[in-house]
Amino acid sequence: MEIARLSTTLGADVIISSRSKSNLDAAIASLPEGVAAYAADATIAQEAAQLLQDLAPLDHIVVTASSGMAASSIPDTSPETAQAAFSRFWMSYHVLHFAPNVMHSSGSITLLSGSSGRRPIAGYGVWSSLHGSIESLVRPAALELAPIRVNAISPGGIGLAPDRQLAHHAGQPIDIAKMAIALITNPAVTSTIVDVDSGERLGTWSGEASAMPSR
Numbered sequence: 001m002e003i004a005r006l007s008t009t010l011g012a013d014v015i016i017s018s019r020s021k022s023n024l025d026a027a028i029a030s031l032p033e034g035v036a037a038y039a040a041d042a043t044i045a046q047e048a049a050q051l052l053q054d055l056a057p058l059d060h061i062v063v064t065a066s067s068g069m070a071a072s073s074i075p076d077t078s079p080e081t082a083q084a085a086f087s088r089f090w091m092s093y094h095v096l097h098f099a100p101n102v103m104h105s106s107g108s109i110t111l112l113s114g115s116s117g118r119r120p121i122a123g124y125g126v127w128s129s130l131h132g133s134i135e136s137l138v139r140p141a142a143l144e145l146a147p148i149r150v151n152a153i154s155p156g157g158i159g160l161a162p163d164r165q166l167a168h169h170a171g172q173p174i175d176i177a178k179m180a181i182a183l184i185t186n187p188a189v190t191s192t193i194v195d196v197d198s199g200e201r202l203g204t205w206s207g208e209a210s211a212m213p214s215r
């Protein structure tokens with residue numbers, strides 16, 4: 001939402017997408033005028049391909065979809081549940097696979113991973129491996145999709161209390177949006193993963209939070 005809002009403010013033509021038309025209608029109602037919406041399930045390869053084809057030609061894509069799963073450990077998570085969580089990996093893969101044919105070569109793709117991808121915490125094994133898998137897409141895709149640029153943002157603790165972080169600022173969605181715009185607009189940045197986590201990747205947080213969101 002904040003990426004769409006900031007992009008529109010900066011003059012971009014923005015299209016948002018998710019599965020639910022009612023979610024999209026609600027989002028559009030709270031965004032600046034001119035934002036368009038397209039409903040599709042990005043876990044289904046054909047729907048992702050159709051979405052991208054219908055919206056072509058595109059300049060920049062940011063993949064922010066989550067799989068709505070709470071943090072859990074590898075021993076405690078059934079293969080079926082873990083596979084559902086990894087739908088997020090496949091959404092990113094679908095975009096990287098189908099987008100090059102429908103994008104301007106000067107464009108960029110930005111993925112979203114998460115701070116546990118490079119700093120595992122006991123009890124968060126599925127998230128850690130999911131975030132790591134998304135980050136592992138960035139460098140090979142940057143090589144293979146060039147000159148289209150491919151980067152990722154690794155968020156941590158966005159919207160949560162700052163008690164687990166170095167910086168005295170709990171990251172907010174607008175902080176992610178500003179980084180997304182920086183990656184989109186800087187033509188010299190590709191194959192990069194940028195941490196926006198107020199420093200928690202250094203091990204300042206042990207995983208003991210009472211209210212963690214699902215991702």
Ligand SMILES: NC(=O)c1ccc[n+]([C@@H]2O[C@H](COP(=O)([O-])OP(=O)(O)OC[C@H]3O[C@@H](n4cnc5c(N)ncnc54)[C@H](OP(=O)(O)O)[C@@H]3O)[C@@H](O)[C@H]2O)c1
Nearest residue numbers: 018019020023041042064065066112114155156157158215
């Ligand atoms: N907040 C943090 O600190 C943090 C930390 C690490 C990683 N992240 C990651 O950063 C990203 C953005 O976070 P967020 O808090 O904005 O996520 P969010 O509020 O959970 O938003 C997820 C969006 O994904 C859409 N979505 C879910 N499944 C989809 C599908 N199959 N196809 C298309 N769209 C789908 C949802 O809409 P519908 O339900 O309508 O489809 C929703 O709009 C997520 O990937 C999250 O995991 C966040």
